[in-house]
Amino acid sequence: MRLxxxxxxxxxxxxxxxxxPITGVGYHPKDYSxxxxxxxxxxxxxxxxxxxNTSWTNVEKALNNLHNNNLLSPEKIVxxxxxxxxxxxxxxxxxxxxARYLQNFATFFLEHRGIPSREELLSIKGIGKExxxxxxxxxxxxxxxxxxAYTKRIFKREGILDSNNYDEVKEYVEKRLKKDYKIYxxxxxxxxxxxxxxxxx
DNA sequence: TTCCAGGCAATAC
DNA sequence: GTATTGCATGGA
Numbered sequence: 001m002r003l004x005x006x007x008x009x010x011x012x013x014x015x016x017x018x019x020x021p022i023t024g025v026g027y028h029p030k031d032y033s034x035x036x037x038x039x040x041x042x043x044x045x046x047x048x049x050x051x052x053n054t055s056w057t058n059v060e061k062a063l064n065n066l067h068n069n070n071l072l073s074p075e076k077i078v079x080x081x082x083x084x085x086x087x088x089x090x091x092x093x094x095x096x097x098x099a100r101y102l103q104n105f106a107t108f109f110l111e112h113r114g115i116p117s118r119e120e121l122l123s124i125k126g127i128g129k130e131x132x133x134x135x136x137x138x139x140x141x142x143x144x145x146x147x148x149a150y151t152k153r154i155f156k157r158e159g160i161l162d163s164n165n166y167d168e169v170k171e172y173v174e175k176r177l178k179k180d181y182k183i184y185x186x187x188x189x190x191x192x193x194x195x196x197x198x199x200x201x
Numbered sequence: 202t203t204c205c206a207g208g209c210a211a212t213a214c
Numbered sequence: 215g216t217a218t219t220g221c222a223t224g225g226a
Contacts, residue, residue: 051208053209053221054222055224056206058223095223096221097209097221117226128209130209149206150207
């Protein structure tokens with residue numbers, strides 16, 4: 001199967017995914033106007049960090065804890081005691097590491113203006129390639145493709161590309177699909193959805 | 202009970 | 215430069 005065929009067949013099978021989910025809004029299929037403000041942008045970045053090797057349902061519990069305590073802002077995150085932050089994000093797992101990662105990112109978010117570069121994001125402790133690309137693609141609508149474990153697994157299964165190299169898989173997609181953030185957002189979300197379905201078979 | 206999820210950094214070879 | 219290992223909760 002070719003790459004664009006996979007994209008179209010997944011879209012036909014699952015429909016528009018409406019990523020990235022926002023608290024109080026949820027998923028928003030065919031609405032690409034998000035994030036609508038810096039508050040939503042920051043929330044997406046926090047979610048991207050919390051979901052590292054962690055199921056989204058667990059991340060939602062942690063996000064709700066922060067939201068309900070009115071702490072879902074960079075100012076609050078940098079100020080709060082780290083042990084207190086750890087406690088609130090506990091459901092997301094790895095909570096000691098992630099509390100530190102969130103404070104590292106919140107500090108950057110407050111000091112930095114405009115769209116960050118991939119290199120700037122990667123220099124933050126706690127932001128690796130997938131998280132950096134997720135932040136750029138969903139938080140800033142930059143057409144950069146996000147590769148995750150499902151992507152590699154499905155590409156191999158479909159005989160598209162057998163590689164464990166992040167940048168190689170990323171470039172493969174970016175050279176073959178139109179550089180459109182809407183398409184990259186949908187495709188990554190569809191690959192995750194398909195990966196979940198395959199796991200449940 | 203074991204397995205693993207929308208990874209990352211540190212360390213070991 | 216590539217391969218391991220620690221980090222942790224909640225659901226299947």
